[in-house]
Structure formats: C-alpha cells, structure tokens
Amino acid sequence: MADTDIIIIGSGPAGLSAAITAKVRKKNILLLGQKDLSTKLVKAHTINNFPGFPGISGKDLEHAFEEHLKQMEIEIIEKRAAKIYDLGGNFAVQCGQDMYQAPTVILATGMITQKTFPGEEDLLGKGVSYCATCDAALYPGKTAAVIAYSSNEEHEAEFLAEYADKVYYIPMYEGASFDNEKIEILNEKPLEMTGTDTLEALKTDQRDLKTDGVFILRESIAPDYLLPGLEMDGPHVKVDIHMHTSVPGIFACGDIAGLPYQYIKAAGEGNIAALSAVNYIDAQKRAGGHDNDHTG
Numbered sequence: 001m002a003d004t005d006i007i008i009i010g011s012g013p014a015g016l017s018a019a020i021t022a023k024v025r026k027k028n029i030l031l032l033g034q035k036d037l038s039t040k041l042v043k044a045h046t047i048n049n050f051p052g053f054p055g056i057s058g059k060d061l062e063h064a065f066e067e068h069l070k071q072m073e074i075e076i077i078e079k080r081a082a083k084i085y086d087l088g089g090n091f092a093v094q095c096g097q098d099m100y101q102a103p104t105v106i107l108a109t110g111m112i113t114q115k116t117f118p119g120e121e122d123l124l125g126k127g128v129s130y131c132a133t134c135d136a137a138l139y140p141g142k143t144a145a146v147i148a149y150s151s152n153e154e155h156e157a158e159f160l161a162e163y164a165d166k167v168y169y170i171p172m173y174e175g176a177s178f179d180n181e182k183i184e185i186l187n188e189k190p191l192e193m194t195g196t197d198t199l200e201a202l203k204t205d206q207r208d209l210k211t212d213g214v215f216i217l218r219e220s221i222a223p224d225y226l227l228p229g230l231e232m233d234g235p236h237v238k239v240d241i242h243m244h245t246s247v248p249g250i251f252a253c254g255d256i257a258g259l260p261y262q263y264i265k266a267a268g269e270g271n272i273a274a275l276s277a278v279n280y281i282d283a284q285k286r287a288g289g290h291d292n293d294h295t296g
Contacts, residue, residue, distance in 0.1 A: 004030045006277050007093050007100055009081045010108030010220070012038035013263045014254025016065050017270030018106045018277075019074050025278045030100055032093070033076050034152070034219075037062050040110065041263065050264050061263070078152070080219075081109075082131035084227040084250075089284075091249060096133030096156070103284060104277040107227075107237060107245070107252040108270060109220040111261070114149065119193035120216065127199025130225070132156035132215040139164040142212040145202050147190050148172065153217040157183055160215070168202075168209060223256060233258065243273035251277050 008018050011033020019031045036042065044058030053061060069076070079095035084105060093100045120128055129135045132146060133156050145168040146157045154169075154176065161167045161182040169176060169185050176185055188204040193214055195201070202209045223237050224230050231238045231246035236258040243251045253269035255261045 004028050004100065004102040005281055006030070006104045006106060006274070007032065007091070007102040008106045008108060009033070009093070010106075010110060010254065010256075011076050012041060012108060012110050012254060012266060013065070014110075014256075014266035014270035014273070015106070015108035016069065017267040018108060018253060018274040019270075020068065020072055021271045021274035022278060023072050023074055025274070027278055027281065029074070030102065031074060031076050032079055032081055032095065032100075035076055035078050037065060037076075038110070040113075044263075047263060049262065050267075080131075080152075080217075080221075081226060082134050082221065086227070086229075086247065094131075094134065096131065096159075104249045104251065104280055106243075106270075106273045106277055107223055107250065107256055108254045108266075108273070109223065109226075109256055111235065111255045112218060112220055112222060114218055117190060117192055117216070119195070123193050123195055123199045123214075124225070126197065127195065127212065128193055128214050128216065130216055130218070130221050132160040132217065135213070135215075136160045136163045139213055141165050143210070144168070144213040144215065145170060145209060145211045146215045146217060148176075148217045149219060150217075151176065154178070156215070156217060168211065170204070223252070241272075242276045243269055244276060249280060 005027040006022050007030045008015050009032050019029055022029045041058045041062055047056050081093050083094040085092040090101050090103055091105050140163050142164050143166040144164045147170045149172045157169050161180050167183045169183050188206045190204050192203040202211055202214050224232050237252040237256050239252050239257045243253050245252050251273040253273040254266035
C-alpha cells in the first residue's frame with residue numbers, strides 16, 4: 001500500500017483508538033493485528049473505569065470495538081509484524097513475505113506476557129528467530145522447531161515445511177493439527193536453547209531436541225528487536241507526553257509505553273499517538289513543499 005500514511009501495529013484498545021482517530025483525520029491507515037482484537041481484553045471479567053460502559057465485561061467491550069470498526073470501515077490485516085526497517089523518510093514493516101511502507105508507524109503491541117527462554121536472547125540470529133516465513137529459505141534440507149502460542153501461527157510452520165526436511169511443532173495451546181507429514185507435533189514443554197556460537201539443541205521436559213533452528217512465534221515481538229536502536233525505559237518503549245519515541249516518525253502507546261496497564265489509559269494514548277502521527281505527516285509535507293518552492 002504505497003499510499004499508506006500510518007501503519008498501526010496492534011489491535012488492542014491503544015491500536016484501535018489510534019486507528020479510529022487517524023481515520024477521522026482522513027489518513028490512510030494499515031492496521032495490523034488479530035481479528036479477535038486482544039486476548040487480554042477478552043479475558044477481562046469486569047471493567048469499571050471505561051466511560052460510558054460501567055461494569056462491562058471484556059468480551060462485551062470487544063464487541064463494541066468491533067461494531068465501531070465496522071461503522072468506520074476499518075479493516076484489520078491479520079498479520080504479525082516481524083521487523084521494521086528505517087528507510088530514511090519512510091519505514092518498511094515486514095510481515096512474513098509481505099512488506100508494507102509508510103512515513104509513520106504506531107507501536108501498540110502490548111507487553112509480551114511470556115518470559116524469554118534461557119539461551120533465547122544469546123542465540124537470536126544464530127539459529128533462533130521470531131519469523132518462520134522470513135527465514136524459511138535458510139533451512140533447505142534442514143531440521144527446525146517451531147514454538148507457537150496460537151493457531152494463527154500454523155501457516156508459518158506449513159511454509160517452513162516447504163523448505164525444511166523436518167519441522168517439530170510445539171504448540172503452547174490446544175488443538176493443533178497438520179496433514180503435512182513433514183510436520184510432527186510435540187506436546188512437550190520447551191525449557192532452553194543450548195549452543196555456543198550457534199544453536200545446537202532445544203531442551204524440552206522430555207529430551208534434548210537436535211535442531212538447526214528454533215522459531216518462537218509469540219503474539220508480539222520485543223520492540224527493540226522489532227526496531228533496533230529504539231530507546232527503551234526498562235521493558236517499555238521510552239516516549240514523551242506526545243507518544244514520540246526516540247526515532248522520528250515512530251510512536252508508541254498503551255501497555256508498551258509504560259504503566260498503568262489499563263484499557264482507558266491505552267485508548268487515550270492511542271488517540272494522542274494518532275494525533276501526533278498526523279501532525280508529523282502534515283509537518284513533513286509542508287517542509288517538502290517549501291523545499292520544492294526553493295528548488296524551482
């Protein structure tokens with residue numbers, strides 16, 4: 001989508017609020033997320049501080065969000081961002097084999113709830129990866145393991161199996177199934193990635209699984225891995241009151257931008273992030289116009 005103004009990553013309250021605000025401001029948006037919006041929201045029993053919805057359940061609030069998106073004709077692209085590349089004046093967001101570009105990106109991915117595995121960070125890029133469709137071509141004739149946290153990731157294992165000779169699929173959820181004989185489901189608990197300079201094995205609660213690669217497919221990816229060089233404040237992206245990050249054109253909102261982890265706070269920050277992105281885009285266009293006036 002060459003004419004996209006803002007790419008929004010995340011379909012929780014922060015991302016949805018950003019999308020709605022940007023659409024009201026007549027910007028072309030691309031909303032990356034999940035059709036079921038937010039697993040965290042759905043599990044909320046009662047929400048008491050969201051104005052206009054006293055005592056609402058997370059499921060009912062999700063339905064209200066879905067209706068709002070429908071009325072605004074906002075579509076969710078059900079893809080997981082794996083990497084953001086700064087192209088200088090534009091950003092490219094990689095989602096598997098697809099690449100999307102825009103002058104601004106809003107990070108609304110929420111906090112990663114799963115802890116990293118021992119050895120994961122040390123072996124990242126050395127056999128450990130967060131995107132099977134991105135790196136599948138590196139595994140022709142090899143063995144790979146996939147640790148997946150939702151059924152949405154099953155297509156990545158299928159794609160990986162087009163290259164690898166063997167794929168071990170370790171679902172962290174129930175109900176996984178494949179017809180592909182190259183994919184073997186292991187109902188085991190992953191514990192650790194081992195190796196020195198490169199990955200050698202994935203240790204589970206039942207064995208040391210020899211594998212050439214391990215793909216960890218969580219709902220979201222750590223922001224400083226998603227965009228290297230992004231300034232962090234502990235586990236959160238560092239932002240100012242306008243939701244600007246340390247990278248011009250990149251904004252962050254919601255849980256990823258810090259405490260408190262509340263839906264109303266996330267929605268408010270999503271609104272601010274979108275307004276800041278709109279102002280950034282308009283300022284860039286004005287600056288470009290002035291440059292054109294001088295160049296003749």
